[in-house]
Amino acid sequence: MTTQAKTTTVRFVTGRGHFAPGLRLRVPAHRASSATLAGAYPFLAAQALDTGVYVGTDALTGALFCFDPWTHYASGLLTNPNVLLAGVIGQGKSALAKSLAVRSIATGRRVYVPGDPKGEWAVVAEAVGGVVVRLGPGLTTRLNPLDAGTGDAAARHGLRLHLLAALAETTLRRDVRAVEHGALDAALTLAEATLDPTIPDVVDALIHPDERAAVADGTSARVRAEDGRDLAHGLRRLVRGDLAGMFDGPSTQVLDASAPMVVLDLSALGSDDDALTLAMTCASAWLEGALRAPGGGQRWIIYDEAWRVLRSVPLIRRMQAQWKLSRAYGIANLLVLHRLSDLDAVGNAGSQARMIAEGLLADCSTRVIYRQESDQLAATAAALGLGQTERDLLPALPRGTGLWKLANRSWVVHHRMHPEELTVFDTDAAMRDDARQQPLR
Ligand SMILES: Nc1ncnc2c1ncn2[C@@H]1O[C@H](COP(=O)(O)OP(=O)(O)OP(=O)(O)O)[C@@H](O)[C@H]1O
Numbered sequence: 001m002t003t004q005a006k007t008t009t010v011r012f013v014t015g016r017g018h019f020a021p022g023l024r025l026r027v028p029a030h031r032a033s034s035a036t037l038a039g040a041y042p043f044l045a046a047q048a049l050d051t052g053v054y055v056g057t058d059a060l061t062g063a064l065f066c067f068d069p070w071t072h073y074a075s076g077l078l079t080n081p082n083v084l085l086a087g088v089i090g091q092g093k094s095a096l097a098k099s100l101a102v103r104s105i106a107t108g109r110r111v112y113v114p115g116d117p118k119g120e121w122a123v124v125a126e127a128v129g130g131v132v133v134r135l136g137p138g139l140t141t142r143l144n145p146l147d148a149g150t151g152d153a154a155a156r157h158g159l160r161l162h163l164l165a166a167l168a169e170t171t172l173r174r175d176v177r178a179v180e181h182g183a184l185d186a187a188l189t190l191a192e193a194t195l196d197p198t199i200p201d202v203v204d205a206l207i208h209p210d211e212r213a214a215v216a217d218g219t220s221a222r223v224r225a226e227d228g229r230d231l232a233h234g235l236r237r238l239v240r241g242d243l244a245g246m247f248d249g250p251s252t253q254v255l256d257a258s259a260p261m262v263v264l265d266l267s268a269l270g271s272d273d274d275a276l277t278l279a280m281t282c283a284s285a286w287l288e289g290a291l292r293a294p295g296g297g298q299r300w301i302i303y304d305e306a307w308r309v310l311r312s313v314p315l316i317r318r319m320q321a322q323w324k325l326s327r328a329y330g331i332a333n334l335l336v337l338h339r340l341s342d343l344d345a346v347g348n349a350g351s352q353a354r355m356i357a358e359g360l361l362a363d364c365s366t367r368v369i370y371r372q373e374s375d376q377l378a379a380t381a382a383a384l385g386l387g388q389t390e391r392d393l394l395p396a397l398p399r400g401t402g403l404w405k406l407a408n409r410s411w412v413v414h415h416r417m418h419p420e421e422l423t424v425f426d427t428d429a430a431m432r433d434d435a436r437q438q439p440l441r
């Protein structure tokens with residue numbers, strides 16, 4: 001540290017934010033390292049966040065930066081445990097989510113990834129002794145979304161009905177009408193006569209309603225079958241269509257609630273967003289059953305590549321319901337997007353779907369923003385309440401570095417990865433020269 005003999009000029013800032021050239025204060029120049037200055041001028045940098053799991057270093061002060069939504073919620077720093085993570089392609093969003101997941105497991109938390117469209121989480125789950133459920137055409141694993149977890153018969157019926165309506169809304173691309181709800185309710189009741197109802201049982205009951213139940217409800221089996229015709233066609237996609245063999249029979253796998261990480265690998269579904277949405281809707285029901293199980297402890301639910309499923313209104317409605325349960329069940333949700341304009345895919349401004357999606361973002365007390373393209377800056381800054389300096393920072397952020405906003409405070413954090421994490425979390429292998437040397441198979 002050196003102190004210079006020269007003097008320097010400090011110009012004052014007026015109330016309107018302009019420099020006032022007339023007001024000058026002559027003080028001796030002082031030179032110090034940024035680490036010292038962070039101590040000497042603590043008001044220049046946010047206070048170090050040093051409780052929770054290690055994330056990396058504060059890019060401005062070099063101080064370590066830690067994060068744990070449960071600890072920060074308990075201390076009053078956060079009003080909810082959910083996290084939004086946004087950034088352009090390849091900046092390290094998934095790597096950060098994986099580090100948070102793996103390092104949290106070391107502190108006794110568990111992690112669920114209810115949909116991994118790229119298949120990049122399986123290797124992480126395997127590395128921590130977790131469970132990978134692979135779903136896709138031709139694979140042998142089946143999940144019965146009507147496995148409605150614990151609770152009495154009425155509660156299970158309600159959960160199943162919600163799920164079936166959400167699935168039908170997704171395939172039909174419209175809301176389920178009141179008469180259709182009646183038909184679905186009756187069909188599910190009929191299917192529940194078997195011990196473990198499945199979607200084919202419900203489709204069958206929609207096509208062949210019970211005459212006596214229909215008459216008791218003031219209708220007839222013929223009218224009820226007519227009411228349920230579209231639903232039967234919509235749900236049949238899960239039985240005979242491109243999703244056949246995944247959700248149309250008894251589950252072949254029971255969710256191991258004690259596993260440190262459970263990943264639903266949906267990479268075999270390819271780029272079909274509809275199939276992905278239906279699979280995630282089914283998975284969300286399966287997951288909810290697990291979440292409601294008592295004694296589950298504190299858990300991360302990570303929606304990597306969430307932008308791909310946000311356009312599904314029934315799915316975001318389910319996410320909203322689950323978001324609301326977060327605190328009651330000790331859950332922290334992590335939502336990964338590219339940019340906030342991903343929300344435009346949900347619906348027009350002011351539409352109900354858009355309001356739900358905006359509500360999900362509003363319910364993320366922690367916002368981590370990785371690099372954004374310049375055309376996104378104004379919208380990002382407005383949506384997240386960023387100041388001009390924060391906004392100017394976003395297009396220049398290097399890979400692995402993000403702006404963290406918790407409550408009204410912000411940090412620029414470089415995510416530091418362990419060499420073993422670098423190997424397991426690598427998603428760039430195909431882009432490197434060494435990969436090009438491999439013969440094509
Ligand atoms: N902090 C970091 N230090 C070193 N390498 C990193 C860091 N963050 C990410 N990487 C590497 O950069 C590559 C891309 O990271 P990642 O897959 O996490 O990006 P992404 O933002 O999730 O991309 P996409 O939008 O395509 O999903 C990976 O190989 C990862 O290991």
Ligand SMILES: [Mg+2]
Nearest residue numbers: 093094095304
């Ligand atoms: Mg990613």
